[in-house]
Amino acid sequence: MSEIVVTGLGIVSAVGYNVAENRTALSQGKTGVSHLSLFDTRYAGLRPCGEIKTDNDDLRTKLNVGEKGVTRTSLLALHAFEEAVNDAELTAAELRESGTALVGASTVGGMCLTDELYHDANRDAIGSDYLAEYDCASSSIYLQKRYGIGGWVNTINTACSSSANAIMFGARLLKQGRCRRVIAGGVDSLAKFTINGFNALHILSPEPCRPFDRDRSGLNLGEGAAFLVMERAADVKNRKMYARLTGYGNSNDAFHPSSLSDDGAGPQLAMRQALQEAGLEAGAIDFVNAHGTATENNDWVESQAMLQVFGTPPAFASTKANTGHTLGAAGAVGAVYSILSLYYGELYPAIHFAHPIETTRLVPVLQYTPRSIEHVMANSFGFGGNCSSLVFSAR
Amino acid sequence: MYIHKINCISPQQTFGDPDLEALLPAVEGKMFAREPAYEGVPPGMLRRMGRAVRMGVGCALPLLKDLKPDAIIVGTANGGMEDCIRFLNQIMDYEEGMLTPGNFVQSTPNATAAQLGLMTGNRNYNITHVHRGLAFENALLDALMLLKDKPTLNVLLEGLDEISAYNYNIDFLAGWYKKEPVDNRRLYDTATPGTLAGEGAAAFIVNSSSQNARAKVLGVHTLHTDDRAEAAEFLQAFVQECLPAGANVDILISGENGDLRHHHFYESAYAAFPNCEVARYKHMFGEFGTTMALALWLACLQQPYPSHMIRQSAVHKGKYILLYNLYQNRQHSAILVERL
Numbered sequence: 001m002s003e004i005v006v007t008g009l010g011i012v013s014a015v016g017y018n019v020a021e022n023r024t025a026l027s028q029g030k031t032g033v034s035h036l037s038l039f040d041t042r043y044a045g046l047r048p049c050g051e052i053k054t055d056n057d058d059l060r061t062k063l064n065v066g067e068k069g070v071t072r073t074s075l076l077a078l079h080a081f082e083e084a085v086n087d088a089e090l091t092a093a094e095l096r097e098s099g100t101a102l103v104g105a106s107t108v109g110g111m112c113l114t115d116e117l118y119h120d121a122n123r124d125a126i127g128s129d130y131l132a133e134y135d136c137a138s139s140s141i142y143l144q145k146r147y148g149i150g151g152w153v154n155t156i157n158t159a160c161s162s163s164a165n166a167i168m169f170g171a172r173l174l175k176q177g178r179c180r181r182v183i184a185g186g187v188d189s190l191a192k193f194t195i196n197g198f199n200a201l202h203i204l205s206p207e208p209c210r211p212f213d214r215d216r217s218g219l220n221l222g223e224g225a226a227f228l229v230m231e232r233a234a235d236v237k238n239r240k241m242y243a244r245l246t247g248y249g250n251s252n253d254a255f256h257p258s259s260l261s262d263d264g265a266g267p268q269l270a271m272r273q274a275l276q277e278a279g280l281e282a283g284a285i286d287f288v289n290a291h292g293t294a295t296e297n298n299d300w301v302e303s304q305a306m307l308q309v310f311g312t313p314p315a316f317a318s319t320k321a322n323t324g325h326t327l328g329a330a331g332a333v334g335a336v337y338s339i340l341s342l343y344y345g346e347l348y349p350a351i352h353f354a355h356p357i358e359t360t361r362l363v364p365v366l367q368y369t370p371r372s373i374e375h376v377m378a379n380s381f382g383f384g385g386n387c388s389s390l391v392f393s394a395r
Numbered sequence: 396m397y398i399h400k401i402n403c404i405s406p407q408q409t410f411g412d413p414d415l416e417a418l419l420p421a422v423e424g425k426m427f428a429r430e431p432a433y434e435g436v437p438p439g440m441l442r443r444m445g446r447a448v449r450m451g452v453g454c455a456l457p458l459l460k461d462l463k464p465d466a467i468i469v470g471t472a473n474g475g476m477e478d479c480i481r482f483l484n485q486i487m488d489y490e491e492g493m494l495t496p497g498n499f500v501q502s503t504p505n506a507t508a509a510q511l512g513l514m515t516g517n518r519n520y521n522i523t524h525v526h527r528g529l530a531f532e533n534a535l536l537d538a539l540m541l542l543k544d545k546p547t548l549n550v551l552l553e554g555l556d557e558i559s560a561y562n563y564n565i566d567f568l569a570g571w572y573k574k575e576p577v578d579n580r581r582l583y584d585t586a587t588p589g590t591l592a593g594e595g596a597a598a599f600i601v602n603s604s605s606q607n608a609r610a611k612v613l614g615v616h617t618l619h620t621d622d623r624a625e626a627a628e629f630l631q632a633f634v635q636e637c638l639p640a641g642a643n644v645d646i647l648i649s650g651e652n653g654d655l656r657h658h659h660f661y662e663s664a665y666a667a668f669p670n671c672e673v674a675r676y677k678h679m680f681g682e683f684g685t686t687m688a689l690a691l692w693l694a695c696l697q698q699p700y701p702s703h704m705i706r707q708s709a710v711h712k713g714k715y716i717l718l719y720n721l722y723q724n725r726q727h728s729a730i731l732v733e734r735l
Contacts, residue, residue, distance in 0.1 A: 042491045107503065111483070118487045120568055121480045121561035127568035132723075134565065135473060136504065137527040141725075144619050153619060154533040155526040157474075157504045165522055172540050193479075196486045197499035252467070252512035252521035258500050269518055383500065384509025386521055 004171045005395070006242040008088025008229030010080040010185075011336045013323040014050030014222055018083055023340050026322060026348035027368050033208050033220045033324050039190045047204045049190055050222025050324025052076070069129035070142065071110040072223075077139040077187035078146070080225035084183060085147075088229035089239055092147070094181070101151040101179035103170040104140035105162035105186030107194075107328040109133075114192040136328075139187050151179045157328065159382030160291070161250075162186050163226070164331030164390055168248040170230055180235060185227030185332035194221060194327065201258060203295045211292035211318035212299050212364050214355040219293040222324020226332035228339070243339045246375070247280065247391030249273025258383050259297045264305030266387040267291075271309045271377065274389035280375060282310045285391070287347060289338040289378040290364070292318020293325050298381065303360040317350035317364040331380035335390060338376040342394050345372045396542050397608035397735075398599050400458045403692040404428050404450050405595035407679045416701045418679065421579040424572055425558050426593040426681030436514075443497065444510070445475040446594075447557035451507030452514065454596035455553050459515055462600065465548035466520035466541055467508050469555065470534030472527050472684025474504025477559035507555060528722020530554065531685040535615045535730065538601055546603040554688025555596035558681075563592050571682070571723060573653070580703065582653040582678040590652040593681015597688035599695075605735070609695045613637045613715075613731040626727050627663040630719060634668075637731040638715060644671045645711040648690050650720030652677040660721050665707070668717065673706040687728055690718045694732040 011018065014032025015025035025032070036044040038055050054062070059075040063082070085095065094100060110133035111117055117134055119125045132138065137155040144153045152173060156165045163186025170184030188194075198204045198221060205218035230245060251273065253266025260266065275282055291302055299318075306313040319337055326333050341347055350364035374394050381387045403409035406426035407419055419429070433441055433453040441449060451469065473479075479502035485494050500506075505523040512521050520541070524533040531554030538552045566572060573589035582591060605611070614637035618629045634644060647668050651661045665673060680689050693700070694716045718730040 111479070114483060114486065117480075117565075118483055120565050121483070123564035123568060131565055131569035135527055136525040137472070137530075140526065141619070149619075152533075152536070152617065153526065154524060154529070154536075157523050157525040158508075158521070159503050159505055169522075169537065172544070176540050176543060178536075178540070192486050192491065193483060193499075196491055196494055197482065197496060200494040200496035200499060250520045250522065251518050252509065254512045254516050254518050257506070257509060257513070258496075266518060382505070383503055384505045384521075385512060386505055386509065 002232035002234040004174055004230050004245045005233045005236060006228050006245065006339055007231050007236055007239055008084040009242060009336050009339060010084030010087060011226040011333060012052060012076055012079040013224035013333060014052055015322050026319065026337065029349045029351045031208060031322050031351055041192055041195055043195055043199065046206060047195065048208055048220050050220060051190060052223055069133055071130060071133050072112050072189040073106060073108060073110055073187055074139040074142040076189055076225040077143060080185065080227050081143055081183060084227040084229050095147045096150045098150040099180030100149055101173050101182040102140055102143060102149050102153045103166040103182060103184040105156045105166040105328045106136045106139055106188055107157055107159055107162055108188045108191045109136035110138045111193045112189040112191040158386035159384055160327050160330055161380035161382040161386045161388040162328040162331060164380040164388035165250060167228060167332060167335055167390060168250060168388065171245050171248060174230060174232055181229060181231045183227050183229050186329040187225035188326055188328040189223040190221060205294065208352055209294035209321050210352040211294040211320050211350060212362060213353050214357050216294040216299060219295050219320065220324040222326040224323060224326040224329045224333055226329055226336045228335060241395050243342045243392045243395060246393040247274040247278025249277060250388045253385035253387055255385055260301040260381060264301040266385050267302055267305035267381055268308050270387040270389040271305065274377060274391045278391040285314050285375050285377050286373040287314055287341055287376045288316035289334045289376060290316050290318040291379040291381045293320050300357065303357060303362050307360065313362060315347055315365050321351045331388065334378040334380060338378040338392050342373050342376055342392055346370050396539050396601050396612045397605050398601050398610045398612065398695055399608055400600040401609065401692055401695050402454050402457055403597040403689060404430060404454045405680050405689055406593060418580065418703050421591050424577060424591055426591055427558060428594050445478040445501050447475040447555060448501060448506050448510055450596040451553060451555040452510050455511055455551055455598040458598055458600050462549060463517055464551040466550045467511050467517060468522055468534045468537050468550060469508040469553045470524045470531035470685055471504050472530050472556050473562050475502045475506055476557065476562045478502035480559065480561035528684045528726035529617045529728055531688040532615050532617050532728045542603050549600060549602045551598065552601055553596060553598040554685035556594055556683040556685045558592045558594045579678045583651060583675065585653045586655055588655050590654045590677065591681040593683050595680050595689050597692040608735050610735055611733040613733055615730045618727040619725055621725055623659055623663055626660050627667060629727060630664055630729055631667055633729045634717060642715050644668050644715050644717045645713050646672045646674060646716045648693060648716060648718045649673055649675050650677060650686060651675050652682045656724055657721050664719050670709060672709040672711055674700045674704045675706055676704060684722060687718060687720050687730060691730060694718060
């Protein structure tokens with residue numbers, strides 16, 4: 001069995017429009033979480049978010065999108081997808097081959113268009129330009145159509161672990177010879193739907209979020225997209241290989257629709273399965289890119305689960321304070337950051353952290369740290385108890 | 396991959412003991428599912444569930460009575476759209492005021508798989524595929540890959556979708572439903588765009604053991620195209636690859652839905668397999684993103700299909716069954732089943 005390697009990366013988030021900008025921002029401990037200026041909601045001054053500060057018209061121009069009915073979610077997906085396939089040097093002809101698969105993920109899909117959806121769903125107008133664009137699959141279908149992608153195309157929604165599962169599904173397609181290359185990742189844009197949903201659950205923070213801090217006060221929403229190009233090592237030949245995807249695990253916490261169990265049974269299982277798949281002992285993991293949303297529940301449970309799985313957890317940090325929680329994109333965003341840590345041999349500082357949770361005493365990485373790394377674990381946990389972990393290893 | 400237990404909730408009598416002879420009608424262009432009395436679901440829990448989750452949970456639970464599957468794999472195009480838009484309407488009507496989060500939590504498309512995990516204390520692999528008209532096909536592929544990788548597993552595989560007032564409105568505005576009233580008995584005689592809206596759920600226990608199995612899934616494949624020649628080629632190549640040497644397709648279960656724009660794709664399929672029985676089902680279930688789950692359920696039945704399903708009859712042993720579907724003029728899929 002040939003190894004699965006990552007040959008291309010693409011990302012757009014509140015801290016940068018490409019991989020290089022994201023890496024610089026993380027290295028410098030910058031945040032893209034701020035007051036909303038483009039997105040219209042009554043929570044604009046009240047709930048800081050990781051907003052990408054380019055409006056849809058400018059995104060359309062930048063991406064050369066002339067047709068009507070393309071949502072912000074699809075535009076962000078296109079932005080990251082283009083970078084990833086260019087990075088992997090995939091040609092237009094290769095994208096059209098039946099061996100090229102696309103696995104996307106989204107939780108919001110086209111529901112970022114709250115007003116249009118409201119009128120269309122209640123049928124009080126003649127129909128907007130977006131009638132085919134509201135569902136979670138719309139961005140994958142847009143990319144398929146734009147590039148004529150010829151192989152398997154899928155979209156996954158397991159809430160906040162969606163794109164980790166997309167990467168896992170993509171790797172399995174490769175392993176079983178269902179494709180020769182796969183572009184896998186996820187996207188979500190800010191939406192009244194999610195801002196109001198998380199706010200109604202009282203887990204949106206009124207201040208910049210503080211993952212793993214004793215005094216954390218909830219999450220900040222973010223938006224973004226990230227894609228990986230993955231191939232079998234034997235097929236890659238002379239092109240760049242960032243990392244190997246060596247492990248993955250998926251488990252359900254089976255505890256509550258919108259919170260995790262105290263002992264983190266699901267997160268523990270996901271992490272252990274990923275280690276097992278990678279053939280690694282827990283001690284081999286050098287760094288954990290934690291889910292770390294900064295909600296009371298997640299960070300406590302993830303800490304407990306890491307203590308159970310690792311005994312003494314390795315270096316860890318969450319980047320949610322940099323980008324906000326990008327929901328369906330979060331797994332892929334975490335994967336890209338994990339791969340950058342491996343490839344460049346560096347750990348990025350957790351920001352806004354002051355005091356450890358008293359009972360766990362766990363402290364994330366606080367300084368930019370150059371360090372040679374062999375294995376990184378990336379965690380994503382979602383509503384419905386859907387927990388997934390990925391392990392990336394150095395080339 | 397072998398199919399063992401099956402269950403189906405649909406606009407017809409399919410739950411428990413199926414009776415497909417008596418064709419139940421569409422109401423105002425919609426084929427609503429006949430929901431059974433959901434046994435084994437606490438009433439309080441049932442009340443909080445939207446229709447999609449209720450059907451999904453209610454269809455799968457009877458298969459899990461004495462089995463804890465190693466994976467729960469669900470395909471759904473929309474999930475709980477009714478809850479989703481209810482929450483959206485709250486946002487708009489109360490101008491983002493104080494909202495209750497219940498509809499928000501219920502509206503996520505992964506709610507059915509999540510509820511099944513929660514209710515049965517199942518912490519194993521759990522995933523929801525949402526690729527519109529190919530959501531179930533991707534779930535099926537997921538199950539196939541899992542079993543190829545780990546042959547000892549048992550997998551719960553399910554496809555489900557609901558008609559909500561909202562997805563009906565959106566797809567109506569987009570032209571996917573007929574504007575004129577249609578009798579579902581005459582669905583295939585129409586010469587207009589659009590079809591009937593439908594809903595339902597079908598659940599399967601699948602594993603790698605042929606013992607006492609109902610059917611074997613020989614393969615699944617999908618294609619995105621609006622090109623007729625490409626679609627025809629795809630179907631031929633798929634059958635050539637998956638059908639055992641010397642065997643013929645005995646039954647073609649066709650996703651024909653009375654939409655004028657889809658018709659020539661199905662005509663190509665009929666022409667490619669001229670000697671088999673052709674059975675249709677969308678007059679029974681209506682159209683939705685995961686009808687192939689219900690078509691697969693039909694393929695697993697042992698009894699002959701009622702005459703209202705038969706487009707073309709043939710003398711056959713009913714062993715190899717090809718399922719072909721086209722969703723919204725672009726998403727093609729094919730599944731090949733060997734009935735055991």
